[in-house]
Amino acid sequence: MDERPDNPDPIEVLDGLASDFVARTRRGERPTVDEYVTRHPEMEARIREVFPTILALEELKANRSPGGPAPHASGLPQRLGDFHLLREVGRGGMGIVFEAEQESLGRRVAVKVLPRQALLEPRQLERFQREAQMAARLHHTNIVPVFGVGQDAGFHYYVMQFIQGAALDRVVREFARNGSSDLIEAARDTIRHAFPAAGRAPVPGRETTRLLADDVRRAARESAGRDGEAAPDAAAAPPAVPSRQGAAFWASVARIGLQVADALSYAHSQGTLHRDIKPANLLVDAQGLVWVADFGLAKAIDPDGSHSGDVVGTLRYMAPEQFEGRTDARSDLYSLGLTLYELLTLKPAHQASGRSALIHKILHETPPRPRTLNPQVPRDLETIVLKTIARDPVHRYASAADLAGDLRNFLEDRPILARRVSAAERLWRWARRNRAVASLAGTSILLLALVAISASVGYVREQELHARTEATSELALSALDKIFARFAPNRLVPSNSLAVTDAESEAIEIPAQSVLSKESAALLEQLLEFFEDLSEKGTEDVKLLKKVAEATRRLGDIRQRFGHTGQAQAAYRRALALFEQLAARTPGAFACQTAQIHNELGNVYAALQRGEEARASYQEALGLLLALPEGSARQAPVRFDLARTYYLLGRLRPFGGGPPVGGPMGGGPPPGGPRSGGPRPKEGPPAEQPGPAQDAGRVPDGPPHPDGDDPKAGKRGRFEPPPEFKEKREYLAKAIAVLEGLVAEQPSAPEPRHLLACCHREISFFRTADEGSEHLAAAIELLEALTADAPGAPDYLYDLNETRATITWRENVAMRQKDADATAKVTERLAQACASAETLLSAHPNVPDYAASYIGICMRLAQLHGEAKRHAELEQVLRKAIPVQSALTRDFPDVAPYTFGRMMLRMSLAGALRDQGARPQLEEARSLYEAVISELLPAGEDVAGRRGHEQRFLRFSLGQAYADLGRVLSALGDEDGAATARTKAEELRGPERRWPGDRGERGDRDRR
Structure with missing residues (x-):
């Protein structure tokens, strides 16, 4: 009698089919993927995704020479193009990721490879190409950069920055196992195990080859849920360990969420949805930097901000609306919210034994509040996560930027926007954030309040009270000035x-x-209202008038530090008028x-x-x-x-x-x-200046x-x-x-x-x-x-x-x-x-x-470094500077030098890559120039409404970016695209505005 359940677990079914497929292949039969699809049409997507890779690995074993050197366990050659494959670092249902060395530049990279072209299903190749294209257009501190794509020996591959990090699901397991105090420490422990200091792990050889089919089936388990199955997730495995989840742990969860939210905010602003955010697609390096990876399911956002169509994703992390084929930015936030939920509770938000039960939970049930599973979870962090995973998208954060803002508020101990707080709580939070000055500031607040009351005419009539007011104002201003001078x-x-x-x-x-830093800005905001109150007081008393004038001047200082130039100017002019009144009474004083x-x-x-x-x-x-x-x-x-x-x-x-x-x-x-x-x-005579293409990194003339x-x-x-x-x-x-x-x-x-x-x-x-x-x-x-x-x-x-x-x-x-x-x-x-x-x-x-x-x-x-043609050092310095500049731009979007500085750094890196001349570097340079242009175009559309110097800067920068993009496109063989870029550059700069060294002009000058 068949005792199998009426509704068998699809994961077990897929595992059995894969085992049967391998066994028949090893017996000399020639089973086909279509045969299994015909027998199990309900699992077509998963079979077509996994079985070609199994077949490629089995063919490798059959064709291997008994006495020859062991090839890669994946059946790949030791080299693809300019890249020497060193070792496998990860795999999934669609491809394998290797650590590799780009020999022409002597740098470590990651290479993601698909099976041979003959074994690829069209759907796999389409997804692979989509991932490369989507990721290559994104340039963000927390997104793994894609350098280029290639094809060699029948293999499709693309090249990424090599991240010496660990997937977040592995980090959570390490946290539960080894007693780390927070997730960043657990990530470092995981990385130490994966990248031992003694040296690189060897290239997989014969011993690992026998495990290939098992590896692929395990990868199938991990990816099976993408099309609907309830795949168990690694992050869900560890038991809860609340005793070690202290302040450092909660802060590490919030920092991870903040970085991913920032990355999603950028991707969404570039018109891209990720659609598969989960712990396995988030890498954490030893510095605590989070990298969003695997854009294999990414889609462009429709003009209305949404995407409709196929139902994709990893089931456990899919938003309810995705089952209806509706996806927008809030769907990515939902997936991130579920990831944060698992970090807080060390359990999945939704748990069920089968696909149907899991879908029902996602669509109709709300996960338990994290604090019911672990009372130590901070209330504000719980509130943020619950808002992010609301079933109705309307009740979630409107954007990734809003989510990032609340996570930042939590980390900085400020009130979150997800709920209102009382004035008393706001004051308590401010005091806790500024312990070093809380007592001093509190005294100042009380003193200043007394000044505001005492400065009225009714109170200053009495000589004794007048003297008291004078002393109080002196103390208050002195205390506040000390705070200002410190921060x-x-x-x-x-x-x-x-x-x-x-x-x-x-x-x-x-x-x-x-x-100002955000901390200092917040503190000065508190002081600002006190100085404003005092500066508005009217008095005929010379000593009190002096205090008002000094407070007004300090008000101008604060406004200037905020960059509020118009308000600073007004405050300084009012202070000048007050001091002129004083000078009229006491000349020269x-x-x-x-x-x-x-x-x-x-x-x-x-x-x-x-x-x-x-x-x-x-x-x-x-x-x-x-x-x-x-x-x-x-x-x-x-x-x-x-x-x-x-x-x-x-x-x-x-x-x-x-x-x-x-x-x-x-x-x-x-x-x-x-x-x-x-x-x-x-x-004076202008200098003869080589153009950018000829003299990368030259020292300026000055x-x-x-x-x-x-x-x-x-x-x-x-x-x-x-x-x-x-x-x-x-x-x-x-x-x-x-x-x-x-x-x-x-x-x-x-x-x-x-x-x-x-x-x-x-x-x-x-x-x-x-x-x-x-x-x-x-x-x-x-x-x-x-x-x-x-x-x-x-x-x-x-x-x-x-x-x-x-x-x-x-x-x-x-x-x-x-x-x-x-x-x-x-x-x-x-x-x-x-x-x-x-x-x-x-x-x-x-x-x-x-x-x-x-x-x-x-x-x-x-x-x-550029002048000396030290390309590796040049690239290293620029790559270190760009994340810092990007962080400044993110935190201070209204500070023009930061925004334009990021643009110039990217163009610098693009120019350095372009001058190296290799195709992967040219591809990355192209992406960088296109990213700069995409950022400048919206600003350029409003150029008529900007001040003169900003108009010139925008036109100049946009024109230069198009000109440089034209050079790259020409080097890549895209002459039509190059011609279009050069035309746009001339429209912005005019033909008479070419920089010395542009094509044509340099030759004319040399002939003269």
């Missing part, structure tokens, strides 16, 4: 703008502000405060690209300080303000500073690239030498500097003279030494070759001493890194003259600065200025 200190040096220089030596600049505000107002004008108004504001401050009587002028604070005013007037331009630092290598935006310095003066008589100037000849160069140099010299006096009198005071170092660095661009080097050496010496004296003051190390990364005029000329010693010296100094900047960023990952500094130094170092 958002004023920069002695304004932030640099981002600039690129076109072929006519004109700068296109994007203004920058010193961006508030000149320093007024001068400081004029300097800050000048910095606001500089950020708005209003250079003449910035200069006028600095001059106003200078006039006030110089008009002080001799007794006041000799005071140290006044002399320091005077030196800072001289410094601001003496910078290379009113809104920036620093040397040209070069731009994208290998054909990004034009020679000269992004700079922290000012534009090249229009006077401004003409102001002394004009450098014997190494070569073709540039003698240059007569414009009058303002001499004036600026004189201002800096005066600043240095004042500061040297202050340092002699107060050798332990850090502020004068810090500003003196900045002045030495700035003047090095205006001095002769030898003097420039001496000034730079003096700046480095001062900053090294400051860093040693105050290791806990990261801003000194920040400026030290920036100074070490400075290239003097003499060094610049020597490197253009191919001076090997000078190049080696600068490269060593830049490498030291880069390593130090990376260390600083690691210690302070939430300070955007430190991240921006690290990226800028990476760019300078990469240029030198």
Whole structure:
């Protein structure tokens, strides 16, 4: 009697069919895939996916020579194209992933391979090609990059970045097994097992060949659920271990979810749905970075934001609407939510013994709340997950960005948006986030509230209460200023703008502000309302009016740090008016405060690209300080303000500073690239600049030498500097003279030494070759001493890194003259600065200025590698910088230099890859250029509504991207596409705007 159940488990059925298929093949029969499909039409999809791979492996065993070398267990040759296959690192129903070495570049990559073309079903090949195409268009920190595709010896394959990481399902198993404190630690343990330090695992040989059929059947089990079966998932296996699930564990779950949500937000913005998010498709590396892999089921989003059609996915992680053939971005979020649910509970959200029961649960039942399975799960994290896995898409997060925002709120201990919180809870959260200042701030809040009450006319009538009000306001402002100084200190040096220089030596600049970290911004938001309240108080009392004026000035400082230039300008003007009222009553008493505000107002004008108004504001401050009587002028604070005013007037331009630092290598935006310095003066003969295709990574020419008589100037000849160069140099010299006096009198005071170092660095661009080097050496010496004296003051190390990364005029000329010693010296100094900047960023990952500094130094170092044709080093530096820049862009989407900086880094990497010339590199370069264009096009459509410098930047950047894409397409043999790209480039730039070195122009110049 047949005792099999009426509804056998489809997994067991598939396993039995696969075993039967293997047994018949080994007996010498020739079973076909179609035969099994005919007998079991209900399992057609799974049979066609798995059986061809089994057949390929069995044919390998039958054809192997008994005495020859063992081939790969998968039947593959040792080499595919330029890639030497080292070892298998993963497999699924449709293909096998190998670690490989790309011999032409000497780098490790991952190669995903399908069986021989003759064994492929059309559906498999279509899915494989879709995965490569979809993934190649996506460039995100948390998405595995695809470098290129190929076909060799009948095998289709594509090449990815090799991620030394572990799939999340394996990480969860390791967490349950070894006693790790969180998932990141468990990932490191898993990676140590998979990638032993002793060396690479050997290529699979004869011993593993006998296990191939079992491997494929196991892969079939894991993938069978894609078309509807209830495949058991590895992440569901471990038992719960709540005793070890502490704060570190919950934070690691949230960080994993945040990174995947960020990646999905980007993919969705690019019009791509993943449709198979699950633990097995999420890789975690040793640094805790999560990589989204396997876009084999990805689909383009329809214009209405959805996708309709086939029902695909891994059943356990499919959203209810997917069973109706409806999919949109919220379906991916549902799958991610179920993954997070498993991480919280170490159990699947839906468990059932068969396909029908599982589908019923997904469609009609809500999973148990995680806290009912483990009460230690944080309430907010549970709320986030439950909102993400709501059965009705309307009740889920509207976008991956919204989910990422709430996960970020949870990690930063802020109220999540999934529910409302009371004012009391919000205050409690703020205090818990800022333990170091909570008591100080709390006292300040109470004091300031008392000031607000006491400043009314009724309270100040009594002399005793008046004195009490005065003392209270002094305490409150002092406490608040201490908080401000700790978390958002004023920069002695304004932030640099981002600039690129076109072929006519004109700068296109994007203004920058010193961006606050999210933590500091949140704290200042709390202080802002208090300063606003106090600044609005009216009083005739001089002492209280002074407090109001000081609070209003501080309000402007906060607004400026937020980048709210219009509001900062208004606050500073109101503060000036208040101090003018005070000065009318006490002549000459508030000149320093007024001068400081004029300097800050000048910095606001500089950020708005209003250079003449910035200069006028600095001059106003200078006039006030110089008009002080001799007794006041000799005071140290006044002399320091005077030196800072001289410094601001003496910078290379009113809104920036620093040397040209070069731009994208290998054909990004034009020679000269992004700079922290000012534009090249229009006077004097233009330099002969090689084009990007010919001189990838060249060191920029920089401004003409102001002394004009450098014997190494070569073709540039003698240059007569414009009058303002001499004036600026004189201002800096005066600043240095004042500061040297202050340092002699107060050798332990850090502020004068810090500003003196900045002045030495700035003047090095205006001095002769030898003097420039001496000034730079003096700046480095001062900053090294400051860093040693105050290791806990990261801003000194920040400026030290920036100074070490400075290239003097003499060094610049020597490197253009191919001076090997000078190049080696600068490269060593830049490498030291880069390593130090990376260390600083690691210690302070939430300070955007430190991240921006690290990226800028990476760019300078990469240029030198490009000049020396050190392709591997060039590519490594750029690939390290791009994720940092992407994180800045994600966290601060409204800061233009960050957005354009990411674009320029990508174009730099694309140019470096293009210049290597190999097809995989050309394919990746093409994808990078296309990604840049896709990001710039929406902004370009609104170009008419933008300010002049932004219009120029967008047109210039978009045109350059099209021009470079045309070169790549031509190298790939797509002449039609290349012609179209060149046409678009000329439409944006005009034929007269070609960069020197573009095709045609260079040849014409050479013939002349």
